[in-house]
Amino acid sequence: MIERRVVVTNRLGLHARAAARLVRTATGYKSALRLERADGTAAADAKSILSVLMLAASRGTELRAVAEGADEKEAMNAVCDLFVNGFGENES
Amino acid sequence: MSKRRKETGTEARWHGLGVSDGVVVGRVLRVFSGTRQAYRATLNEKDVERETRRLRAAVRLARRQLLAIKARAEKELGADHAYIFDAHLLMLEDRKLLEDVERQIQEERVNAEWAVKVAADRLLAIYAEIKDDYLRERGSDIEDVTQRLLVALSGEGPDNRNLTEDAIIVAEDLLPSAVAELDFEHARAIATDAGGWTSHTAIIARGLGIPAIVGLRDLHRHARTGDTIVVDAQQGIAILHPSSSTLKQYEALTAEALGKRQAVAEDFGKPLHTLDGKEIVLRANVELPAEYEGVRRFGARGIGLYRTEFLLSHKGAMPSEDEQCEAYVEVAQLAGEDGATIRLFDLGGDKVVGAGPENERNPALGLRAIRFSLTHADVLRTQASAILRAAKRGRLDVVLPMISDVMDVRRVRRVFNEERARLEGEGKQTGRVRIGAMIEVPAAVMTADKIAQEVDFFSLGTNDLVQYLLAVDRGNEGVADWFRSLHPAVLQSIHRTLDAARKAFIPAVVCGEMASTPAYVAVLIGLGATDLSMTASSIPRVRHTIEGIKFADAQEIARECLECETANDVEELVRVRFSEKWPQLFPPKSLPARRSAE
Numbered sequence: 001m002i003e004r005r006v007v008v009t010n011r012l013g014l015h016a017r018a019a020a021r022l023v024r025t026a027t028g029y030k031s032a033l034r035l036e037r038a039d040g041t042a043a044a045d046a047k048s049i050l051s052v053l054m055l056a057a058s059r060g061t062e063l064r065a066v067a068e069g070a071d072e073k074e075a076m077n078a079v080c081d082l083f084v085n086g087f088g089e090n091e092s
Numbered sequence: 093m094s095k096r097r098k099e100t101g102t103e104a105r106w107h108g109l110g111v112s113d114g115v116v117v118g119r120v121l122r123v124f125s126g127t128r129q130a131y132r133a134t135l136n137e138k139d140v141e142r143e144t145r146r147l148r149a150a151v152r153l154a155r156r157q158l159l160a161i162k163a164r165a166e167k168e169l170g171a172d173h174a175y176i177f178d179a180h181l182l183m184l185e186d187r188k189l190l191e192d193v194e195r196q197i198q199e200e201r202v203n204a205e206w207a208v209k210v211a212a213d214r215l216l217a218i219y220a221e222i223k224d225d226y227l228r229e230r231g232s233d234i235e236d237v238t239q240r241l242l243v244a245l246s247g248e249g250p251d252n253r254n255l256t257e258d259a260i261i262v263a264e265d266l267l268p269s270a271v272a273e274l275d276f277e278h279a280r281a282i283a284t285d286a287g288g289w290t291s292h293t294a295i296i297a298r299g300l301g302i303p304a305i306v307g308l309r310d311l312h313r314h315a316r317t318g319d320t321i322v323v324d325a326q327q328g329i330a331i332l333h334p335s336s337s338t339l340k341q342y343e344a345l346t347a348e349a350l351g352k353r354q355a356v357a358e359d360f361g362k363p364l365h366t367l368d369g370k371e372i373v374l375r376a377n378v379e380l381p382a383e384y385e386g387v388r389r390f391g392a393r394g395i396g397l398y399r400t401e402f403l404l405s406h407k408g409a410m411p412s413e414d415e416q417c418e419a420y421v422e423v424a425q426l427a428g429e430d431g432a433t434i435r436l437f438d439l440g441g442d443k444v445v446g447a448g449p450e451n452e453r454n455p456a457l458g459l460r461a462i463r464f465s466l467t468h469a470d471v472l473r474t475q476a477s478a479i480l481r482a483a484k485r486g487r488l489d490v491v492l493p494m495i496s497d498v499m500d501v502r503r504v505r506r507v508f509n510e511e512r513a514r515l516e517g518e519g520k521q522t523g524r525v526r527i528g529a530m531i532e533v534p535a536a537v538m539t540a541d542k543i544a545q546e547v548d549f550f551s552l553g554t555n556d557l558v559q560y561l562l563a564v565d566r567g568n569e570g571v572a573d574w575f576r577s578l579h580p581a582v583l584q585s586i587h588r589t590l591d592a593a594r595k596a597f598i599p600a601v602v603c604g605e606m607a608s609t610p611a612y613v614a615v616l617i618g619l620g621a622t623d624l625s626m627t628a629s630s631i632p633r634v635r636h637t638i639e640g641i642k643f644a645d646a647q648e649i650a651r652e653c654l655e656c657e658t659a660n661d662v663e664e665l666v667r668v669r670f671s672e673k674w675p676q677l678f679p680p681k682s683l684p685a686r687r688s689a690e
Contacts, residue, residue: 049182
């Protein structure tokens with residue numbers, strides 16, 4: 001099991017499109033992927049869009065990503081890349 | 093707006109905002125945008141498994157529908173509108189939702205419909221608690237998805253599959269999925285309770301050239317599928333159960349309009365002249381790919397205004413240079429030898445992620461349009477390179493929005509020159525583009541003669557010109573009485589601008605709402621406009637007007653208008669002179685409405 005901290009940087013937070021990208025990415029891996037609010041108030045299965053949206057993670061929210069499984073490293077990297085790149089919304 | 097009129101007999105009228113012109117008589121097709129009722133039934137033990145299978149079949153059906161909608165939305169509306177369907181797909185496939193529904197069926201032994209409803213209500217309750225506005229609104233997506241599932245369970249197709257020849261879509265509001273799914277070939281008109289000028293409904297209806305009225309408050313609740321309805325978008329009126337006299341009146345009107353349209357259709361290819369031989373050019377304004385079809389269908393002489401904001405995905409990323417280049421090439425090819433005029437991004441900080449102040453106190457006067465592009469140099473450079481590259485593959489011009497000072501023009505020109513040098517240095521080919529200025533700010537009108545020395549053409553944006561000149565926000569109903577397109581100041585500004593262009597020997601295109609309204613067109617032509625750009629579907633109507641008037645007469649009336657003291661005086665003059673000069677072209681309802689006396 002590996003764990004990493006990520007911050008939501010895109011302006012609208014984990015809204016429908018960002019959440020859709022996250023879920024599409026996460027479901028591409030075998031490992032289980034969980035996102036938890038750093039303040040411990042909510043946790044979500046990264047493979048469920050309904051669950052991800054319910055994190056209500058707006059811009060600036062700190063999250064803990066937890067991956068566990070055969071391809072946990074790859075899965076973690078892919079998901080963290082999305083956060084770092086602001087879900088492709090900050091590029092111009 | 094949208095005041096419910098008293099019912100006279102069974103005829104009932106609703107007032108709303110006409111967002112796409114035309115008059116149609118047809119039959120109501122009610123489209124549900126929400127609330128399909130589900131009832132509870134208890135199952136026998138042996139039926140539980142069958143019910144689960146029925147649910148899974150419905151999920152598969154809904155999934156196929158969504159995939160089709162998504163593909164269609166991507167093609168016709170762009171990625172901007174399509175991403176939401178990917179979210180819908182994921183919701184439909186979400187294990188959390190499906191496991192919850194199946195558990196309901198198995199443990200509570202209820203029918204699939206009820207199980208879907210219970211699971212959806214539970215989710216919606218959780219969403220309703222979310223503090224973030226935007227995320228809380230995602231509840232409507234969950235409703236959209238669960239409604240689709242309920243329809244799939246009922247064994248019916250989507251509501252709008254069975255469109256008859258004269259179907260008029262009546263809905264509370266059209267959800268994105270419903271809009272993308274409509275069989276537009278058969279829809280004759282759209283009438284919705286909610287929505288505004290920029291709603292999906294409005295944009296798509298204008299693109300297709302079918303009439304649409306929005307903001308009808310509670311029409312949907314009173315209408316039944318199959319009811320006769322009149323949609324008069326010119327006046328913003330929907331009439332349910334029209335009386336025989338109303339019907340006769342409208343049928344005569346639509347027959348006449350149809351006759352006119354067909355008569356004009358034959359001449360689409362030919363150059364257009366007034367009765368006394370003045371040539372007038374009509375071009376198309378486009379934004380969405382859904383509008384491209386109309387450009388060909390209505391015989392536009394090229395594209396007079398291409399609004400590039402559409403290329404920006406939902407509140408987000410700037411399109412890359414390659415993406416932009418492809419889009420511009422497509423527009424150039426659509427426009428053909430007459431060419432297309434690309435307007436640089438008319439954006440404010442509110443539309444772009446991470447770009448400047450998000451809460452300007454006065455966005456209409458803020459960092460927007462050309463000011464935004466000049467401030468965000470990378471945005472301007474990317475767009476300039478994309479246009480220069482695309483211009484190699486088709487005829488393109490560029491117009492700069494919200495010019496208030498010649499300096500803005502010079503700075504943009506410098507960027508275009510630098511980008512051209514850079515591209516050529518990299519061995520990439522570029523094409524020639526002419527650079528024009530949008531004249532829509534009073535300062536630009538006042539200095540039009542100076543600006544004309546430094547640009548290749550003018551585009552008159554009448555909507556913003558009226559707004560800035562009269563200091564009236566056209567989205568604000570409270571000041572609607574002050575928004576007067578025929579205000580003497582507006583006419584003098586247009587006259588002055590056209591004059592400056594003529595003296596500098598540069599062309600001037602008038603684009604904006606005024607150019608698509610026949611009565612205004614006659615005034616514009618009188619003021620000296622010879623090149624108009626409008627929503628493609630307005631072209632036949634405007635063409636018909638121009639073919640029926642003499643330039644000399646229009647000029648004479650326009651001269652009198654310029655002498656008027658008030659907007660009321662101009663409107664009265666237009667009413668009187670137009671109806672005596674061209675009674676067949678301008679029936680009373682096509683002229684500015686008489687205002688109550690002051």
